[in-house]
């Protein structure tokens with residue numbers, strides 16, 4: 001039974017609450033799919049706020065996504081935290097942790113609320129803007145060293161996105177970012193959304209199989225952005241990421257990239273160091289948060 005406060009009750013939303021939940025938490029609804037929701041009701045039965053929980057655990061440790069929204073008049077009374085506690089209680093036997101529905105900027109009010117309400121920082125995503133030529137110059141000696149080392153298998157090669165098996169590309173990217181591979185494939189084929197830049201996006205093949213992908217898109221301001229850089233887990237911390245990054249940067253420069261935006265996980269020390277040494281400017285920091293459901 002979800003917790004109750006003296007003037008407010010919290011219960012699982014029923015179908016008649018769903019319209020209000022969709023208005024409060026639009027990001028948690030997708031076409032044909034509504035999340036499970038909890039509602040907080042005032043003493044008069046009026047809606048004070050809602051929380052949504054997605055029952056598909058993502059990440060490591062696996063976490064259910066959660067979102068909370070309180071009506072302004074009901075804020076600062078501990079109800080947002082009470083809704084989160086109720087979600088944690090619901091999820092207790094299903095997954096070890098919760099995470100916010102979307103990645104949050106470190107300096108946002110949403111992150112501050114989550115940190116006050118029991119979430120901790122799991123890792124950070126650092127966003128940079130850098131000079132492509134400078135980055136290429138920094139990477140060249142590492143690439144030469146790699147070539148001399150003999151670590152690159154004979155069957156490895158980097159090809160432009162248009163020459164790669166797109167279904168495999170969509171599968172690798174989709175799995176890594178917990179996206180729908182079908183939606184990613186439709187985008188790669190140009191059937192949905194804006195496809196990545198076909199000239200600057202590159203794919204690492206090993207004996208013909210897709211083992212790495214660097215997708216680059218052109219932002220509204222014309223600056224290329226690395227939107228995804230993925231290497232098969234079994235090939236991480238080795239030659240594959242360096243080869244993919246160096247070739248991607250070289251090909252970007254070849255096609256006219258000057259400034260470009262990229263991001264990295266703060267646990268991937270090599271890329272963080274590379275960004276720092278190349279003089280890339282930090283634009284923003286996102287936090288990936290987790291809250292254990294036990295004891296929530």
Ligand SMILES: CC(C)(COP(=O)(O)OP(=O)(O)OC[C@H]1O[C@@H](n2cnc3c(N)ncnc32)[C@H](O)[C@@H]1OP(=O)(O)O)[C@@H](O)C(=O)NCCC(=O)NCCS
Nearest residue numbers: 067068069070075076077078079080081109110112113116
């Ligand atoms: C964020 C939100 C849910 C907070 O709801 P609330 O009922 O006012 O929060 P609570 O009263 O339960 O506060 C719990 C803790 O979070 C802190 N907190 C709440 N809002 C905060 C904010 N904007 N900035 C910093 N801390 C905040 C409170 O100070 C409290 O900490 P304390 O117990 O140490 O004093 C509400 O402001 C809201 O609906 N905002 C819009 C949607 C949103 O941002 N959702 C969060 C993403 S999941």
